[in-house]
Amino acid sequence: MEKVYIYDTTLRDGSQAEGVNFSLEDKLRIAQKLDEFGIDYIEGGWPYANPKDNLFFQKIKGMNLSHAKPVTFGSTRKPGKSVKEDKQIEALIKAGTPVVTIFGKSWDMHVTEALKTTLDENLDMVYESVEFLKKHVEEVIFDAEHFFDGFKANPEYALAVLEAAVRGGADWIVLCDTNGGKLPHEVYDITKHVTERFPQVKVGIHAHNDSETAVANSIMAVLAGARQVHGTINGIGERTGNANLCSIIPNLQLKLGFKVIPEENLKRLTEIARFVAELSNMPLPRNMPYVGESAFAHKGGVHASAVMKKALTYEHIDPSLVGNRRKITVSDLAGKSNLIYKLREFGINVDENSPELLRLVERVKELENEGYHFEAAEASLELLCKRHFGLVKDYFDFDAYRVLIAKRRNDSLPTSEATVRLAVEGVDEHTAALGNGPVSALDRALRKALEEFYPNLREMQLIDYKVRIINESAGTSAKVRVLIESGDSKRKWGTVGVSENVIEASWIALRDAIVYKLMKDEEEAS
Template sequence: MEKVYIYDTTLRDGSQAEGVNFSLEDKLRIAQKLDEFGVDYIEGGWPGSNPKDTLFFEKIKKIKLRHAKVVAFGATRRPGKKVNEDPQVENLIRSGAPVVTIFGKSWDFHVTEALKTSLEENLQMVYETVSYLKNYFQEVIFDAEHFFDGYKNNPEYAMQVLKAALDGGADWVILCDTNGGCLPHEVYEITKKVLESFPSAKVGIHAHNDSDCAVANSVMAVLAGARQVHGTINGIGERTGNANLCSIIPNLQLKLGFRVVGEENLKKLTELARFVSELANMPLPKNMPYVGDSAFTHKAGVHASAVLKRSETYEHIDPSLVGNRRKITVSDMAGRSNLKHKLEEFGIKVDENSPELLKLVEKIKELEKEGYHFEAAEASLELLCKRHFGLVKNYFDFDAYRVLIAKRHTDDKPVSEATVRLIVEGVKEHTAALGNGPVSALDRALRKALEEFYPNLREVHLIDYKVRIVNESEGTSAKVRVLIESTDGRRKWGTVGVSENIIEASWIALTDSLVYKLLKDEEEGLT
């Protein structure tokens, strides 16, 4: 099988989507997930453009990735400037990334109107920047910005831009549909012409989705000979988004027979999609192909009856190939095998026909109906499973909590105070604490009650806190899902809580976070 290389730009292009704001910790966690999934390149951002992207490249060096190459993104040198005197080019080198991607103009209209320079100067900018960066990076990738529009307007000049990059030593030239307006037949024909003109070049595709053709355009480019595909998880990105890797990868691997990621890795696709959705704080559309909740859902009637006899009657693939599951709305029969596999990861062996496994499946389904999602909160899932089988000891008994928020006309900010009553090892603990918000106060009071008995909880720090409305139509009575990320300096984990009351949802996630730490330390013999 021929290999197609996947280049993920979720952390750069994806973060430009309206409403998406990844924290540094989000970006590092997503990078690790992408690496585990098997993407070939992870574009981390534009070093020097903002402090977060610069810090990302510093932090990612300390994380050992197993497969993916980290990529720094930037531009060609500026017009009229020497390449070795351009600060943004030097920032790319300082990033320490093994691979760099630079974009340059390939549409003559952009050169004269946006850059306000000559066509010849633009060719020199491309050649000199690529050539210079080849001295510092394992690979240099050139993004030919607006290539398809440029080719349609002035094919000779667009090709000259590619030649300048290749003459400079570019390892890949990427054809970009930056405005997202091209149609699949155009992408196929133009990509073919590029490969006929440069038969030894390694060519890729970078498509945006403004005409809802980004996935189709990417697939057509591969059929024309492109072997690197750029995109984002769930297709997030500026305007209407980027090419959706969650559709492109299975299309290439399952439908066209290309080697993209490992077969076992492909089964993690739905998990990856939901993970990124949670951290982006952007709901995953139910009807998203392959990974959406409704992608393999069948209502009662002809469809449901047929699919239960032969799944291929109304399913284009086996949902388990991408880690999703079939759902029959009146009698959901899926989930046991996936859960059994997860239990084995948690060290729990159970027969697939065990009544306890069936009860756990039903319990998880009920929680999902309430609004729980465990993809980015695996610590809560592990606790749920282990509690079901009696494998989590009772570290403390809950009695009560109370949270007060007060603001007087003389106060600049509200004051939050929480009190917590617990029974720990037979001892009644009644503590109070102030915080910069109600959840902060609750967290401090809870810790104050527990740290005397479990000093290792002092290692735990909350690194992120997200709130999402589960059922938007209910207005102020809607349920909320709280996702908390924690670390003890050695590992990171996510916990989740759901309730109509944001404080209660936070309490559930907070207590799970601390109990998970106690459980894992106990399992590892650290307590």
């Protein structure tokens, strides 16, 4: 198997995504994960640009990475300045990494318009910077910025820039689609031209996703001879992002037979995608290939039935190869096959011709028609199924709730108060609580009534709350759907409630969230 080297720039290019701001600790934790995963190069940042990156390179020296090479990033020397006097070049060397990557202009328009220098001076900048760095570090990678645009505008000059880097001793020349505007066939043809022109030099690809082709462009470059691929976890990056390594790695390894990362590590791909999503505060899209929650989800009854017989019918790979899992959802499009699969997940075995199963299918479809959404609320679905078969005990007997919202003349915000009456094992409880909103107050009052009997509820948290109007044309009589995400130290779960009254919809979802927590804890204890 031929090796393709993965160069991760999540900590540098990825951190330039709008809304992403990694702390120093975040960067170190991500670097550790990338190393354990089997990434070959980890670009940590630009040491001359900010103090955080300087600290990162100091700290990473003590991490004893087992596989990855840390990389500093910078640019060629400035026009008209000696390379020995360039403070930015000096900072790259002082960072002490075994690998340095510098970028240089390969599009003649950028040289004359952005750098305001001559084409010959730019060639000298590339050659002298690479040659100087090569005397001080083990490995120098040259990023030919805007290479594909430069090649199309002036191929002779773009190739001359690569030639200058090669003469300087660059270990890799990386072709950058910096504007992200090129299509796969162009990337293949141009990369092929470069690999044939410089057969003695290792070539890489650095693609951006402005045309939604960064993954395809990276793969086509590899097919044309590139053996280093730059990208980020989850494709985060400036504008529309960088090439998504979470798609590139399995495509190259599972589909094309290249050696990319250790085979046993590939099953950690979903884990690392979610880890970076959490630290970057960029939620992982559910439909992201390979690692998204819906990547192997089957909603239609025909699909579910076929997958249960033979997974290959609607799955391009075994989800476990990348650490993901198959998901059969239940909705108004589902049939018996979907529900049987879910029942088995819930530990309920039922004959497929059982009248009770048919009644449950119809009940699910009725509820979805009313506005319920079980795809995003599997805890409510599990409770529905187990209640249908009499498998959920009554943890409390509900009597009444009341919610009051009041605002006085001098109040900046309304005050919300909720009262709840219920009984637990014959003991009546009547509690009241304030909250920063009516749902918050209702949640606190309900828990206040139950925590004496079920102390484990104290570790439960309400993580997210969403309201959606279902039939907008009905005006003030429209139904609303409330989705609540809850969690504890072990798991997260979603519940749903539907009503014409937003408080009642919230109550239904809150009640299910608490009952689910109690049921699961009891199942684990037994």
